[in-house]
Amino acid sequence: MNINPKQPTHPSTPPHLGKHSLKDVIQALTSEEKINLVLGTGMAVDALPDDLQGPVVGDVDGRVPGAAGTTVAIPRLSIPALVMADGPAGVRIHPQRDNEPDKTYHCTRFPIASLLASSWDVDLLERVGRAMGNEAREYGIDILLTPALNIHRHPLGGRNFEYYAEDPLLSGQLAAAMVNGVQSQGVGASIKHFVANNHEWNRYSINVKVDQRALREIYLKGFEIAVKASQPWTVMTSYNKLNGTYTSERRDLLTEILRDQWGFTGLVMTDWFGGDDAIAQMNAGNDLLMPGSQKQQQVLQRALVNDELDASTLDTNIENLLRVIQQTPVFKAYQYSDNPDLKTHAAIARTAATEGMVLLHNRAATLPLSPKLTIALFGNSAYQTVAGGSGSGDVNAAYTVSLQQGLAAAGYTSHRALGDDYATFIADQMTELPPQALFRPPPTIAERSVSPQQIETVATQVDMATISIGRYSGEFADRNAENDFYLSGTEKQLIEQVASTFHSRQKKVVVILNVGGVIDTASWRDQVDAILLAWQPGQEAGHAMADLLSGRVNPSGKLTTTFAMTLDDYPSSQNFPGDVLEQTLSKQALLQQSQDDNMKQLFNVEAAEVSYEDSIWVGYRAFSTRKLHTAYPFGFGLSYTTFQYDELQLSDKQFEKELEVKVTITNTGAVAGKEVVQLYITAPQGNLIKPTLELKGFAKTECLAPGASQILRFTLGESDLVSFDPDTDHWVCTPGTYCIHIGASSEDIRLSNNVEKTEETYLPLEEFR
Numbered sequence: 036m037n038i039n040p041k042q043p044t045h046p047s048t049p050p051h052l053g054k055h056s057l058k059d060v061i062q063a064l065t066s067e068e069k070i071n072l073v074l075g076t077g078m079a080v081d082a083l084p085d086d087l088q089g090p091v092v093g094d095v096d097g098r099v100p101g102a103a104g105t106t107v108a109i110p111r112l113s114i115p116a117l118v119m120a121d122g123p124a125g126v127r128i129h130p131q132r133d134n135e136p137d138k139t140y141h142c143t144r145f146p147i148a149s150l151l152a153s154s155w156d157v158d159l160l161e162r163v164g165r166a167m168g169n170e171a172r173e174y175g176i177d178i179l180l181t182p183a184l185n186i187h188r189h190p191l192g193g194r195n196f197e198y199y200a201e202d203p204l205l206s207g208q209l210a211a212a213m214v215n216g217v218q219s220q221g222v223g224a225s226i227k228h229f230v231a232n233n234h235e236w237n238r239y240s241i242n243v244k245v246d247q248r249a250l251r252e253i254y255l256k257g258f259e260i261a262v263k264a265s266q267p268w269t270v271m272t273s274y275n276k277l278n279g280t281y282t283s284e285r286r287d288l289l290t291e292i293l294r295d296q297w298g299f300t301g302l303v304m305t306d307w308f309g310g311d312d313a314i315a316q317m318n319a320g321n322d323l324l325m326p327g328s329q330k331q332q333q334v335l336q337r338a339l340v341n342d343e344l345d346a347s348t349l350d351t352n353i354e355n356l357l358r359v360i361q362q363t364p365v366f367k368a369y370q371y372s373d374n375p376d377l378k379t380h381a382a383i384a385r386t387a388a389t390e391g392m393v394l395l396h397n398r399a400a401t402l403p404l405s406p407k408l409t410i411a412l413f414g415n416s417a418y419q420t421v422a423g424g425s426g427s428g429d430v431n432a433a434y435t436v437s438l439q440q441g442l443a444a445a446g447y448t449s450h451r452a453l454g455d456d457y458a459t460f461i462a463d464q465m466t467e468l469p470p471q472a473l474f475r476p477p478p479t480i481a482e483r484s485v486s487p488q489q490i491e492t493v494a495t496q497v498d499m500a501t502i503s504i505g506r507y508s509g510e511f512a513d514r515n516a517e518n519d520f521y522l523s524g525t526e527k528q529l530i531e532q533v534a535s536t537f538h539s540r541q542k543k544v545v546v547i548l549n550v551g552g553v554i555d556t557a558s559w560r561d562q563v564d565a566i567l568l569a570w571q572p573g574q575e576a577g578h579a580m581a582d583l584l585s586g587r588v589n590p591s592g593k594l595t596t597t598f599a600m601t602l603d604d605y606p607s608s609q610n611f612p613g614d615v616l617e618q619t620l621s622k623q624a625l626l627q628q629s630q631d632d633n634m635k636q637l638f639n640v641e642a643a644e645v646s647y648e649d650s651i652w653v654g655y656r657a658f659s660t661r662k663l664h665t666a667y668p669f670g671f672g673l674s675y676t677t678f679q680y681d682e683l684q685l686s687d688k689q690f691e692k693e694l695e696v697k698v699t700i701t702n703t704g705a706v707a708g709k710e711v712v713q714l715y716i717t718a719p720q721g722n723l724i725k726p727t728l729e730l731k732g733f734a735k736t737e738c739l740a741p742g743a744s745q746i747l748r749f750t751l752g753e754s755d756l757v758s759f760d761p762d763t764d765h766w767v768c769t770p771g772t773y774c775i776h777i778g779a780s781s782e783d784i785r786l787s788n789n790v791e792k793t794e795e796t797y798l799p800l801e802e803f804r
Contacts, residue, residue, distance in 0.1 A: 445582075
């Protein structure tokens with residue numbers, strides 16, 4: 036090292052983390068050790084340019100092959116190295132290890148976040164989190180890089196599959212439940228990507244321009260809820276710039292808002308290779324730079340010597356890191372087993388998948404299916420079912436149950452010759468696919484074209500048909516409108532021909548959407564008898580689909596994002612994904628210096644920006660206020676039974692500090708089921724324009740037997756009625772009449788009542804807890 040700063044005076048016996056104060060341990064660190072502590076140990080990718088290779092800090096701790104990253108160990112002070120693993124849909128590590136060729140280290144692939152969110156069930160999210168946390172702990176991982184809770188601003192956002200919803204209240208409460216579940220196992224969670232990471236296009240460089248009201252009410256709110264309700268051990272900053280400055284370099288975001296206003300006490304880390312200026316990141320309160328690079332090490336060394344980085348700032352960053360380290364399994368010397376209970380966790384994954392699938396369409400009670408039907412399974416994904424996304428959301432599971440396998444296990448017989456044709460087609464096409472680019476969605480097989488003659492033949496030999504529409508998801512690229520949001524020509528033709536042929540014989544057709552995000556349904560839904568939105572349901576996909584189709588489980592999932600009539604109906608479509616700028620990039624340009632073509636493609640960056648001109652008008656807020664017709668609204672989902680909403684009661688006619696809301700839900704149908712109940716408010720219009728509806732509470736009933744009822748209770752506080760006033764930097768509660776709505780969706784309001792607020796209330800940021 037070319038550095039010779041003043042070194043601390045060491046006692047004969049150095050202090051040890053956990054036995055001495057953090058102040059004493061930090062004072063005992065050398066300057067070199069301090070710098071190494073705030074950097075990860077690097078990323079093992081040979082194709083990276085030299086400056087972005089890992090810093091020279093000794094051997095990388097490889098105790099968990101395939102983990103996302105590690106920190107530096109300093110044994111003389113009893114500071115261990117942390118291991119972090121990706122985890123939006125389960126723990127992502129390598130399933131095999133070089134020295135143990137006969138042993139596997141599989142993890143459970145849970146459903147994607149969009150499906151989990153569609154359950155509207157905080158208890159379920161916590162249960163899934165506990166299972167994920169347990170697997171992380173038993174595989175020797177200290178921090179699981181989950182949950183991701185950015186807003187579904189636009190349906191083509193490439194990582195929407197990792198995110199929960201278009202609504203911040205729902206996103207925040209579900210994320211908090213996931214964090215609580217993971218951290219109940221003694222493993223840390225990392226909420227991400229903080230903040231406004233709503234695109235993959237030029238994600239390393241894009242400048243997101245968003246007004247303060249939208250930032251506070253839409254994009255920060257979910258993080259605020261999750262931080263206050265669960266205190267995650269870590270927060271991961273996003274790649275993008277926010278109003279001109281990288282999020283990892285914004286002190287107002289990371290210190291003033293996150294710590295001072297919200298009370299966050301944990302560790303802030305970058306996303307991998309995020310940001311541009313290591314000194315600015317340290318000063319902002321971004322404590323740990325991941326995965327760590329030689330360039331960052333050199334920059335921080337010079338900055339400390341030249342007083343460009345204050346030693347006290349570095350000490351504060353290290354204190355935040357050490358405080359988290361003391362909570363981890365490795366610090367507590369947990370003897371992990373490398374043998375989590377994958378069978379039990381698979382059952383949880385199956386339950387979660389059934390709870391979050393959404394029944395969109397069910398004409399003439401087509402579903403549930405009668406037992407022992409013979410079924411023609413059309414569509415590639417009936418046989419090669421998409422379990423989840425790629426990139427950091429990938430999981431190396433032992434298996435994925437296809438729809439074909441799930442229906443067979445449930446007692447249904449599929450058309451053998453049709454299945455054989457699909458199997459041959461898929462196998463042949465697989466040999467023609469190019470290699471998968473690192474982290475990107477896998478190359479996909481175009482939908483098989485089925486001749487009218489084969490459809491005619493098959494239709495005479497089975498009782499009904501299903502058509503599976505499959506989509507893959509992944510990092511580094513946003514989705515496309517053509518052949519993705521909108522069906523391909525082959526898919527449209529398949530639906531038309533199968534529907535017309537089977538309907539001519541009075542046989543039903545069910546479409547199953549095996550997708551990671553919103554797709555067009557309006558243009559073809561009337562041609563079929565039922566539509567099940569199965570999402571990407573994890574490794575138990577086929578079993579879970581069969582559970583819903585057969586009626587073994589009554590569907591109870593509801594949409595957490597609006598399905599519009601056309602892509603242009605989303606206000607964000609006017610400026611998604613953004614515009615390329617003519618300016619020079621600095622650090623991120625290094626990512627293009629690699630001689631590896633795959634690496635150049637992976638880290639393709641241009642100077643770019645996007646203006647969130649839609650402001651707060653995201654999702655149902657825009658559709659309800661502007662009275663835009665939807666294909667399926669936010670909060671929508673059908674059931675095999677019916678529910679009645681009665682007896683809406685408010686605890687008072689005047690709103691003071693708090694309001695209790697009660698409603699009775701009764702199952703009025705013939706089968707048992709659960710209902711998701713949503714509470715919206717309509718606020719009086721003051722100086723700030725308010726949406727027609729805003730979600731302020733939700734609950735899912737227990738499984739109600741026919742005729743059974745349950746009373747649901749909600750509590751509204753003053754903070755639920757406020758809007759952010761950028762002119763005063765206050766949250767403002769406008770006086771007037773507030774309408775409390777109880778609904779089955781944002782377009783299906785069942786009960787309403789009013790409460791009066793007599794005085795305007797201002798809540799300063801530092802008091803808004």
